[in-house]
Amino acid sequence: MGNFYHNFLNIQHFWNNAFYSQERLSLNFPSISPRIPLSANQQIALEMALSNSPITVISGTGATGKTSIAKNLAQVAIDSSHKVLILAHNLASLSPYYNLTNYPLVLSQQGDYYQKVINRLRYDNLAQAKMDYLPLHLLPDVELSKLRTPAKLERWLPIIENNSYQQLADILKLESEFQNLTQARLHLLAYRLKQLLPFLQEQLRLNQIYNHLSQAGIEEIARQLLANPQITITGTVAEFMQVENRLLWETSFDIIIVEEANRLHWIQLLFLAGLCKKLVLFGEDIPPRYGQPKKSIPYPYNCLQFNCFQWLQSHLSPAYVYTLKEQFRLHSAMAKIVYPSICNHWVYIQSHYTDNSLSGVNLSQINRRVVWHTMVGDKPVAENMIRFLEKLIRNHDGQVMSEIGMITFSPTQTDAIKEILPTISSIYQNQLFVGTAGEWSGKERKIIMVNCSGNPKDISVEDINIALTRAKDYLFLFGDCDVWLRYNSPLKALLYHPAVSQERQVVI
Numbered sequence: 001m002g003n004f005y006h007n008f009l010n011i012q013h014f015w016n017n018a019f020y021s022q023e024r025l026s027l028n029f030p031s032i033s034p035r036i037p038l039s040a041n042q043q044i045a046l047e048m049a050l051s052n053s054p055i056t057v058i059s060g061t062g063a064t065g066k067t068s069i070a071k072n073l074a075q076v077a078i079d080s081s082h083k084v085l086i087l088a089h090n091l092a093s094l095s096p097y098y099n100l101t102n103y104p105l106v107l108s109q110q111g112d113y114y115q116k117v118i119n120r121l122r123y124d125n126l127a128q129a130k131m132d133y134l135p136l137h138l139l140p141d142v143e144l145s146k147l148r149t150p151a152k153l154e155r156w157l158p159i160i161e162n163n164s165y166q167q168l169a170d171i172l173k174l175e176s177e178f179q180n181l182t183q184a185r186l187h188l189l190a191y192r193l194k195q196l197l198p199f200l201q202e203q204l205r206l207n208q209i210y211n212h213l214s215q216a217g218i219e220e221i222a223r224q225l226l227a228n229p230q231i232t233i234t235g236t237v238a239e240f241m242q243v244e245n246r247l248l249w250e251t252s253f254d255i256i257i258v259e260e261a262n263r264l265h266w267i268q269l270l271f272l273a274g275l276c277k278k279l280v281l282f283g284e285d286i287p288p289r290y291g292q293p294k295k296s297i298p299y300p301y302n303c304l305q306f307n308c309f310q311w312l313q314s315h316l317s318p319a320y321v322y323t324l325k326e327q328f329r330l331h332s333a334m335a336k337i338v339y340p341s342i343c344n345h346w347v348y349i350q351s352h353y354t355d356n357s358l359s360g361v362n363l364s365q366i367n368r369r370v371v372w373h374t375m376v377g378d379k380p381v382a383e384n385m386i387r388f389l390e391k392l393i394r395n396h397d398g399q400v401m402s403e404i405g406m407i408t409f410s411p412t413q414t415d416a417i418k419e420i421l422p423t424i425s426s427i428y429q430n431q432l433f434v435g436t437a438g439e440w441s442g443k444e445r446k447i448i449m450v451n452c453s454g455n456p457k458d459i460s461v462e463d464i465n466i467a468l469t470r471a472k473d474y475l476f477l478f479g480d481c482d483v484w485l486r487y488n489s490p491l492k493a494l495l496y497h498p499a500v501s502q503e504r505q506v507v508i
Contacts, residue, residue, distance in 0.1 A: 025052040025277050027254060029080060034072045042069050045322045049073045049280045053320055056278075057312050059262075059285040060324030061343045062469025066282040067096050067442055070257050073280060078102050078232060082254035085276070086234040089260035089462075090438040094234045103225055107235030107245060117222045126210040126218070135199070143189050144196075146177055150211075153204040160193050160200070168193060237268055255280065260441070262286060262309040263462060269308045283309045285323065287344045290461045290489060329444055331473050334369045337500060338475070341493035342465045368501035370494070372477045375504075381453040381478045382416040388449065388476065389432075405445035406434040407467045409459045413451045437463035446472045452479025456487035464490050 029050040038046060042065050049056045050073065060066050070086075077084045078101060086104070088094050097104055103117050134140065147156055160168060169190040172178050178186065193200070225231070233248065237258070240248065249271075256276040258264065262283030264272075273279050286307070313321055326348040327335055339347040375384055385406065392400055408414045417434050433443070448471035468475070468490060477491075481502060484491045494500060 032076050036068045056280045057321045058282050063327040063329035064324035077255050083230050084232045085253045085256045087237050087258045089263040090441040092439050093259050093441040097234050104232040104234045107239040150207045266308045337370050337497050338468050341490040370475045371501045373503050374481045376480045378453045386420045402431040403446040406449045408451040437466040447474045450477045
């Protein structure tokens with residue numbers, strides 16, 4: 001905690017000015033090609049995150065690709081042998097990072113981490129060992145790669161070994177997958193196979209060794225991986241701040257990545273800043289009109305009255321801050337309704353990345369993309385959501401079920417829906433995901449149904465924004481619209497939009 005006061009004094013020092021640090025880091029990330037495809041603007045954000053500056057702040061509303069950038073950043077850091085810590089507010093937000101290449105330690109799963117590493121080694125890595133490498137002086141060969149699976153190598157190696165170069169070319173010509181190749185290309189492939197025979201034999205031998213590695217051998221590899229001091233750690237901010245993990249507080253990380261950083265408190269931000277060389281924050285820019293009332297705090301602590309993420313956006317130099325303004329999920333008609341409700345700036349719709357038609361499902365009977373079903377009370381809302389779900393299933397023979405999700409704002413609401421779900425066939429139940437907004441972080445479906453019952457004061461703006469940006473094609477909200485019209489939130493702004501259809505339940 002020794003860095004806490006030092007960091008706080010630094011914050012006060014540039015309170016009234018855009019701050020630019022003269023200190024440069026020595027992380028020196030190489031020039032990279034993103035493993036996950038990124039747009040031009042996302043690549044700019046990634047390059048800023050890879051710079052030698054001590055901090056980068058990247059903001060964007062839901063579906064703007066923050067996680068894609070963060071995952072690319074994490075993988076580059078791992079490939080460069082840097083020690084990485086990845087944190088988020090919701091546990092669900094961390095799921096995209098579980099398959100990083102160096103077996104990240106998940107703080108919530110430490111007890112069975114050793115067994116998880118063993119299972120992943122056995123079923124993912126050793127059973128499907130990647131053997132597509134070639135000698136450095138050779139360029140990749142698409143036709144050669146078709147023969148490099150263990151099953152095909154077992155068949156082809158004796159043929160390659162026992163036939164001449166010309167005979168091998170004639171045999172290849174008879175294979176259906178090579179019939180479209182020219183004679184010259186077949187001869188080149190035959191020559192390459194004869195040339196690489198010892199290399200391919202060694203590949204098959206290694207594959208067989210990996211596939212038949214003993215349990216003791218797998219356990220030994222797992223132990224060596226666990227002993228790696230550069231192992232990546234993932235967890236929620238709350239978990240990391242628990243006393244049980246205090247040994248990690250003494251670790252010096254090369255880079256700390258924080259998703260949902262707009263939910264950080266000042267003390268968490270300052271604490272994390274003291275543990276790393278570089279801090280990269282990803283979060284949402286919540287419009288001030290939805291913010292909490294500011295408390296009156298005297299100088300020099302008056303910066304604490306502001307949300308730390310928004311404060312950094314306002315006071316850091318533009319060299320450290322980037323805002324993502326294009327979305328890749330919502331149908332264009334939905335995006336024009338949702339985004340003006342949750343942010344102050346225009347969000348560009350990347351139609352190239354969005355599916356503007358619901359494949360295999362026709363909801364032509366619904367003429368609006370966003371529909372609010374008005375009803376009062378928790379139980380009626382849950383019952384009407386199930387009734388509406390049954391109607392969708394009935395109209396589409398169950399095809400639509402895997403494309404539907406239900407979002408609630410409390411575990412109680414989730415339980416209420418799950419209690420009624422048994423009325424639907426168990427075949428369909430297994431395809432439906434029902435969860436709180438936090439559990440939906442990072443997920444999406446083509447059709448989303450949102451339970452808006454409950455007290456608006458108990459529902460955070462961040463959770464509302466998650467709920468409004470999970471649907472790709474249709475968004476259905478259920479609750480008392482009169483209650484939400486009296487409370488300042490994104491849902492109030494949404495209800496005032498002329499393109500939102502409101503259907504009121506009338507009891508006779």
